[in-house]
Amino acid sequence: MSAQIAALEARVGEPLFRRTPRGMQPTGRGQLLYAQVAPGVDQLHAADRTLRGRGPGTVPLRLGGPADVLRVLLPALTGGAQAGVPGPLHLSVTADAAGLAGLREGSLDAVLAARVPDDRALLGTPVADVPFTLIVPGGWEAAPTNRAALGAWLNARPWVSYSAELPTTRRCFTGDLGVRFAARPALTVPDLTAVVQAVGLGVGASLVPRWAALDALTARQVTEVTGVGGAVGTARWTLLTRVADGDRPDLRALVGALSDRAAALGVSSGS
Structure with missing residues (x-):
């Protein structure tokens, strides 16, 4: 591999990678070269699948994404033809960066991500826009209804979060x-389930996707802060695939199944 990279850099006439404490990182010229050749490489992979008889539905469709998102969308991803997703599935729990790396290197066919990278070789298809809501322990005093006062009120209290x-x-x-x-x-x-549970136990307040808090709200284990009109902000679930795979029927079926599941949860479809 090192010899091949060295030969390619000699042909290009400048470095394509640099060594960093976090590993090999592409230079600007390396990123540009990748953008130029990636579609062709993907087309070669697609042709290879056809030649080997490994068409859609004959091998697992490999999907990556956050654990909580995969869990809530699981009914759309299982059940074979009933779910509208042909063939077997392999699910991988991945953060955005790891999922993108897997998609680019070909170890994943699709990734559910919270952001769409600036990459001409990748296609982002919105699946759903997810509303968030502020929740606090059920035993806390009533939150202020004025927005400015609510911000100060929340900042004076402990917080439970999904990430740092x-x-x-x-x-x-x-x-x-x-x-x-x-x-x-x-x-x-x-873990969103643990976040909501911690709020219910009185550990602190939090901002979570509203679907994650519905059971706890119904059971009155947590209280929804309504001073900002209930749901606040949204996050978009986007299905990332390679542009060269845009005609794959199994990926098109996956988009439809995920959108239907999001609608069933009361989450608006992306547009």
Whole structure:
């Protein structure tokens, strides 16, 4: 592999990769070359599948995505023809970066992601727009209804989060509440079921996809903060595939099945 890269760099006339503490990273010229050759490489892979008789439905469709999203969409991904997804499935729990890497290198056929990268070799198809909601423990005092006061009220209390970065939470506070997020972190756990359970146990407040909190809201284990009109902000589920695979019927069926499942959950289809 090193010899092949060296030969390619000699042909191009400049470095295509650089060594970093996080491994080999492509240079700007390397990224440009990838964008130029990736569609052709994908077409060769598609031709290889046809020549070997490995058409859609004869080998597993490999899908990656966050565990919680895969779990809630599982009814759409199982059941064979009843779910509208032909052939077997292989599911992989992946973060966005790992999923994109798997898609680009060919170890995954599709990835559910929260963002669409700037990559001409990849196609992003919106599946659903997911509303979020602010939830607090059921035993807490009533939250203020004024938005500015609500932001200060939440910032003075402990917070339960899905990740340390909190991009959706920070956008919600800045865009919907008009204040910078500054709540004290009490618990970080990368599992939405555990996040909602922790809120119900009184650990702190949180911002979660509304579907994740529905059972706890019904059981009155948590309380929805309505000072910002209930649901706040949205996150989009997007199915990423390779442009060269745009005509694959199994991937088209997957998009339809995921959109139907999202509609059944009361989550709006992406557009």
